[in-house]
Amino acid sequence: MRCYLHAFLLCVVFTFLTFLYVFSQLASTLEDREQRRVRDDAIPDSSHHFSRKTPGLSGLRDREGGPDRCKSLSVSYWKPYYWRLPADVCGVNCLLESSLSERTASVVKGHERSHLAVVACGPRLEETLTMLKSALLFSKKPLHFYVFAEDELHDSFRSALEVWLKTFRLKFTFAIYPITFPKENAVEWKRLFKPCASQRLFLPLILKEVDSLLYVDTDIIFLQPVEDIWALLFQFNSSHLAAMAPEHEEPRIGWYNRFARHPYHGNTGINSGVMLMNLTRFREKFFKNDMAAVPLKWEEILMPLLQKYKLNITWGDQDLLNIIFHHNPESLYVFSCQWNYRPDHCIYGSNCQQAEQEGVFILHGNRGVYHNDKQPAFRAVYEAIKEFPFGENMETSLLHPLEASLQTTTHTYCGRAGHLFTKRLKQSIKSVQQQDKLP
Numbered sequence: 001m002r003c004y005l006h007a008f009l010l011c012v013v014f015t016f017l018t019f020l021y022v023f024s025q026l027a028s029t030l031e032d033r034e035q036r037r038v039r040d041d042a043i044p045d046s047s048h049h050f051s052r053k054t055p056g057l058s059g060l061r062d063r064e065g066g067p068d069r070c071k072s073l074s075v076s077y078w079k080p081y082y083w084r085l086p087a088d089v090c091g092v093n094c095l096l097e098s099s100l101s102e103r104t105a106s107v108v109k110g111h112e113r114s115h116l117a118v119v120a121c122g123p124r125l126e127e128t129l130t131m132l133k134s135a136l137l138f139s140k141k142p143l144h145f146y147v148f149a150e151d152e153l154h155d156s157f158r159s160a161l162e163v164w165l166k167t168f169r170l171k172f173t174f175a176i177y178p179i180t181f182p183k184e185n186a187v188e189w190k191r192l193f194k195p196c197a198s199q200r201l202f203l204p205l206i207l208k209e210v211d212s213l214l215y216v217d218t219d220i221i222f223l224q225p226v227e228d229i230w231a232l233l234f235q236f237n238s239s240h241l242a243a244m245a246p247e248h249e250e251p252r253i254g255w256y257n258r259f260a261r262h263p264y265h266g267n268t269g270i271n272s273g274v275m276l277m278n279l280t281r282f283r284e285k286f287f288k289n290d291m292a293a294v295p296l297k298w299e300e301i302l303m304p305l306l307q308k309y310k311l312n313i314t315w316g317d318q319d320l321l322n323i324i325f326h327h328n329p330e331s332l333y334v335f336s337c338q339w340n341y342r343p344d345h346c347i348y349g350s351n352c353q354q355a356e357q358e359g360v361f362i363l364h365g366n367r368g369v370y371h372n373d374k375q376p377a378f379r380a381v382y383e384a385i386k387e388f389p390f391g392e393n394m395e396t397s398l399l400h401p402l403e404a405s406l407q408t409t410t411h412t413y414c415g416r417a418g419h420l421f422t423k424r425l426k427q428s429i430k431s432v433q434q435q436d437k438l439p
């Protein structure tokens with residue numbers, strides 16, 4: 001009997017111990033999992049994003065690097081021929097992460113993202129947001145925005161774009177960067193032309209991990225999908241590394257051919273407000289020039305060029321680009337004026353033939369015409385995009401009001417070309433609406 005009792009007690013103890021063991025194992029697994037989760041949340045590493053096809057709001061915030069990660073960087077961290085950003089500044093690191101997760105996203109979804117860069121200084125916040133809005137409204141493929149801005153504007157950009165993410169969750173990602181210049185000549189570069197327009201010259205050196213980019217000025221309005229201009233990259237032959245439109249169609253009113261005191265591209269020069277760039281090729285090429293006996297790399301050419309021509313240039317970095325492509329014309333793909341349609345194309349009567357035929361693709365309201373009364377037709381387009389409430393019907397809340405306000409501008413030459421401003425826009429709206437109807 002006692003023997004049975006012993007055996008029974010032994011069994012009970014054994015069962016109890018087994019139970020304890022299983023319980024402790026279970027507890028430690030749970031604990032592990034919890035720790036891993038906490039760790040993943042704390043470290044925005046790329047492998048974590050990798051598994052996510054399309055990052056949600058929180059994923060994006062990680063990548064943008066919150067306020068801690070993306071410390072503002074004032075003026076310059078530049079050594080001649082060599083870029084240095086502190087590790088905690090949003091730069092190459094953030095970019096590497098975003099390009100990694102992006103690549104996965106585009107492979108998974110089977111289409112390429114268009115990369116759009118803009119440089120915003122001073123009072124350009126609203127104008128820049130309106131440009132980005134037009135990019136979002138008509139594009140059917142996803143976008144990535146590189147916003148270079150003065151430190152004071154970073155918070156405003158971030159909060160505006162995060163609000164948009166609620167509507168356009170899968171459609172775009174963004175990163176915000178400080179303005180950086182070569183250390184030794186920061187003041188000189190900043191003063192050149194507008195406060196920070198020359199930043200675009202340094203994009204191949206700042207965005208080292210990026211292959212290609214569409215740079216646009218803040219006063220651009222897309223009237224057709226960004227992916228359509230992006231597609232021109234694939235028309236490049238092996239020597240093209242950038243694409244731009246001519247500065248003028250009509251040499252009689254051209255600026256460069258009448259006034260420039262430096263070399264320029266082609267018959268009338270080029271306009272750099274809409275510039276498609278294969279950054280990889282910018283970084284690889286040796287550029288012919290009139291300063292050294294040998295061709296120079298991009299990072300070597302800019303400063304000597306500025307030194308040589310600074311007293312002779314009027315339009316800042318656009319003039320420098322003209323000089324460079326004067327000596328390297330085979331590297332430039334020239335696209336037609338409807339990709340960069342400016343008041344010059346209609347101010348004395350229409351002189352952009354391609355726009356006459358196919359409509360305006362990209363509107364460029366330079367010389368402040370979105371904000372003054374000199375070219376009301378340009379202003380009408382800007383206002384229509386700016387005022388359009390996301391989510392409304394684009395035909396009734398964007399196109400129709402725009403057509404009505406263009407009607408009031410027919411006393412100007414550009415107003416008389418108003419139907420060219422809406423020709424492409426109509427098609428873009430239709431095609432976005434068709435896409436929205438698909439399941």
Ligand SMILES: *[C@@H]1O[C@H](CO)[C@@H](O)[C@H](O)[C@H]1NC(C)=O
Nearest residue numbers: 211212233234278279280281
């Ligand atoms: C840019 O140029 C590089 C080097 O020639 C090439 O590998 C890459 O595919 C080009 N990018 C695009 C988008 O065509």
Ligand SMILES: *[C@@H]1O[C@H](CO)[C@@H](O)[C@H](O)[C@H]1NC(C)=O
Nearest residue numbers: 260261262263308309311312
């Ligand atoms: C600058 O312009 C002056 C006057 O037209 C000209 O003589 C000079 O050669 C120009 N400088 C350069 C570097 O082209």
Ligand SMILES: *[C@@H]1O[C@H](CO)[C@@H](O)[C@H](O)[C@H]1NC(C)=O
Nearest residue numbers: 237238239240329330332333
């Ligand atoms: C590429 O096209 C340009 C004209 O845009 C031309 O000058 C150049 O020779 C072409 N390059 C090649 C390799 O065909």
